[in-house]
Amino acid sequence: MSEKPPRIQDVARAAGVSTATVSRALSNPDLLTKPTREAVFEAVRSTGYRVNRAARNLRKKSANAILVLVPNLGNPFFSKILEGISEGFSDSDFSVLITDANHLPEHDRRLTDYFLDGRIDGMISLDGNLTTTDMTEFARENVGDRIVFACEWVQDAPMPSVRSDNYKGAQIAIQHLYELGHRRIAHVTGPADNRLTHVRREGMLAERQRLGLPQRPDWIIRGDFSLRSGREAAQRIVAMQDRPSAVFCASDEVAFGLIAGLNAAGLRVPEDISVVGFDDIDQAEHYVPALTTIRQDRIGLGRSAARLLLEQMTNAHNAPAAEVELLDVTLIARESTAPLSSRAD
Numbered sequence: 001m002s003e004k005p006p007r008i009q010d011v012a013r014a015a016g017v018s019t020a021t022v023s024r025a026l027s028n029p030d031l032l033t034k035p036t037r038e039a040v041f042e043a044v045r046s047t048g049y050r051v052n053r054a055a056r057n058l059r060k061k062s063a064n065a066i067l068v069l070v071p072n073l074g075n076p077f078f079s080k081i082l083e084g085i086s087e088g089f090s091d092s093d094f095s096v097l098i099t100d101a102n103h104l105p106e107h108d109r110r111l112t113d114y115f116l117d118g119r120i121d122g123m124i125s126l127d128g129n130l131t132t133t134d135m136t137e138f139a140r141e142n143v144g145d146r147i148v149f150a151c152e153w154v155q156d157a158p159m160p161s162v163r164s165d166n167y168k169g170a171q172i173a174i175q176h177l178y179e180l181g182h183r184r185i186a187h188v189t190g191p192a193d194n195r196l197t198h199v200r201r202e203g204m205l206a207e208r209q210r211l212g213l214p215q216r217p218d219w220i221i222r223g224d225f226s227l228r229s230g231r232e233a234a235q236r237i238v239a240m241q242d243r244p245s246a247v248f249c250a251s252d253e254v255a256f257g258l259i260a261g262l263n264a265a266g267l268r269v270p271e272d273i274s275v276v277g278f279d280d281i282d283q284a285e286h287y288v289p290a291l292t293t294i295r296q297d298r299i300g301l302g303r304s305a306a307r308l309l310l311e312q313m314t315n316a317h318n319a320p321a322a323e324v325e326l327l328d329v330t331l332i333a334r335e336s337t338a339p340l341s342s343r344a345d
Contacts, residue, residue, distance in 0.1 A: 225254060280296065
């Protein structure tokens with residue numbers, strides 16, 4: 001017959017304390033003195049005792065899990081943010097669950113059910129497309145103080161968020177091209193309903209106005225953060241009689257598609273047209289030509305989001321409800337931009 005696994009009573013006997021003290025040491029060790037904590041932890045090690053987390057979760061009504069809602073898991077941009085989130089929870093008791101918002105089954109569309117069914121304790125949303133209905137349900141079910149937005153956000157949502165300084169990043173991109181001599185600068189946007197699209201576009205327009213650059217509506221081309229939209233933008237630029245000499249793209253993926261489309265049409269980057277992206281995903285450094293881009297601290301975004309959520313869940317009554325943490329961005333100059341040549345006007 002196999003030996004019975006050690007019980008909490010065995011740990012208490014080995015440590016010379018009560019079972020209540022053992023339970024307290026495992027759930028709230030800061031409530032005990034250092035010698036008592038050390039005695040209990042040594043007894044746990046010597047007996048080989050393992051906490052029954054499932055039973056403890058039922059008693060605490062806690063899942064010890066958080067959900068990360070990603071708008072598109074196929075987009076390589078999110079990988080470093082997820083890495084940062086995982087690092088942020090590595091020293092906690094929480095497991096990190098990841099789901100693609102685009103592929104949520106119909107019966108899981110009500111995100112509050114994740115909380116109410118006890119599947120998660122908190123959520124980090126990288127998806128800025130949550131609806132007013134979602135926000136209303138979060139408020140009605142009193143789960144809003146366990147939600148944090150990262151990278152993207154819902155405007156006016158009463159939840160904390162951490163994001164890059166997208167406005168400043170767009171300004172830096174235009175400044176870089178201006179300093180290289182470019183005055184005829186086009187912009188390929190992100191999707192129309194995305195907050196990042198609007199903020200980057202606003203930063204781009206404000207910097208153009210500050211520098212006295214021409215405001216050309218035909219040089220603002222709608223994209224959607226995809227390779228395909230970059231190639232489509234290239235087709236439009238190639239067809240223009242009055243072409244820009246440089247293009248600022250709202251994401252690196254758009255920039256990759258744009259460069260591929262320009263190359264296919266016989267236009268060289270950066271000799272004929274300079275291109276700047278946004279994000280600095282891993283492929284940017286290895287693309288041909290290596291992409292000049294605005295770098296976001298994606299691991300930092302993930303770590304900060306994890307910290308904010310932990311603060312919300314452990315100190316919900318005192319944590320600021322709508323705190324916005326803005327992370328700095330930097331220009332990474334590579335081979336896709338160059339000084340204006342006589343050929344490019």
